[in-house]
Amino acid sequence: MRPGADMTSMRTTSLIRAVWLGLPAVAGLVLLSSLDSPVGTSAAIAAVVVYGLIATLLSRVLLISRKQVEISQHLALHDPVTDLANRTLFHDRTQQAIALAEREGHELGVMLLDLDGFKNVNDTLGHHSGDLLLYRVGEQLSDVTRSSDSIARLGGDEFAVLLANVHGEEGLRNAAERVLGAVNARYEVQGVEVQVEASLGATLYPGHGGDSELLIQRADVAMYWAKRSRSGFEMYCPDRDDHSVERLALIPELKQAIEEEQLVVFFQPQADLRTSKVTGVEALLRWEHPTRGFMAPDEFIPVAESTGLIHPLTRYVLDKSLAQCKAWASSGLDLTVAVNLSARNLMDATLPETLAGLLDKHQVRGEMLELEVTESMMLIDPKRSGEILTELSDLGARIAIDDFGTGYTSLSWLKRLPVDTLKIDRSFVMTMETDEENSKIVRSAINLARDLGLEVVAEGVEGGGAWGELTDLGCDHAQGYLLSRPQHPDQLTPWLRDHYGRDIDPRKAAEKSANPVTA
């Protein structure tokens, strides 16, 4: 409760007391002086006492109900765990601070913080310890901010700080460093030492947005950048989020697209280089937008990722891919299907259960499915991602590291995590015929995979030369335009019928891919 509010309520209560108690006292004195019979005197005293008692009781009741109103008002605007402001109050205060900043012509800053690995504390030490840790983080934040600033817990392990007055990006950056310096610390929680690392995103008013909603939403975007890059802190940057207005407009449309099945799963075939036979496909999503036309995943997956929509989207792709896998199997085409996961999917503890349900629904064995994750996804929260991957792997699904070579793989993870396949990034494979360096990288990646007992897939195989070289290097599978571009199942199914079980001739394929029938 604010000190000011406390003072006001105390003053009101004293006033009520004075009136309730003062009035009968004065009346009693008047009565006493006017009466001289002893019976009259005792009656007057009794009346005064009774009145006094009733008055005290009534003022107590009034006081209690006032307190209750204040408590419920407080609860509606504060987080019960940390007693910091909640989202509603934070919005309100930001809006007020904006009005003031506008009048006085200064800038203000909004910071969003998310604790990395907080779920581990909850899972291993229990919710009570988790709550204690959140409380302590709140205290640290209060220590490094001014009384005119505002701190909130927005939910989960997400905190927000409003700096009522900052001097440009430089000032905001300094403040962010101070905040991170205070929050990133070792905390003792019920006898256990816990290291906290936070990711922080910041926005500046008026530079990054004119209202509290936009400032908070963009600070969230920057916070996600910080988390993804593990940099700890990122300032919002309009150039980096260039289509942000368009992207915002996409959110409700994407939701509708999932519901109305405007999203179409294309498939691109993969072949076994030793047998030259088609063995599987990768699912690659497309959006047939009613007005914007055909959209590539790069245009809308980031939107899905920065909202919760990635969860229903991934479920949708898994559902369609497994249905297609079953349909092909029923017509004699036994093909594995690979599905791309997104970073946020690896934070979703319910994904294994969702997948188990879908495998059961379509009666497809887990072994027919490969799940592709990238190296950078694993960096966000390695422990949590590792646990979820293990559960997915326990369902029989194979796990592939996608775009291998472009991120930062800790080689020890490859042994520790249930990884089955490395997919060498197309940027190396596409140019390996002409670029000696890239050819060496491809060779090392194949050798690494072999030594670790992993399967290896080369992506972006465009020419017959690469096909031959990869075969000689002992690469297991190839995927790329040489075989086929990603296609709608209606187009790919005839292609699969023509090629399934037959040897792929890379020279013939190269001629065809030079004149592609489909895009």
Ligand code: G
């Ligand atoms: O065809 P291509 O342009 O399809 O794919 C572009 C990028 O989009 C690739 O990095 C690919 O992994 C990603 N992508 C394609 N489909 C999906 C999908 O269903 N889910 C996720 N998370 N990413 C996808």
Ligand code: G
């Ligand atoms: O990131 P991921 O590996 O999931 O996505 C594969 C991407 O590579 C897709 O965008 C797909 O369309 C593209 N792709 C597949 N084969 C080739 C190829 O042979 N050449 C090029 N340039 N791109 C390819």
Ligand code: MN
């Ligand atoms: Mn992929």
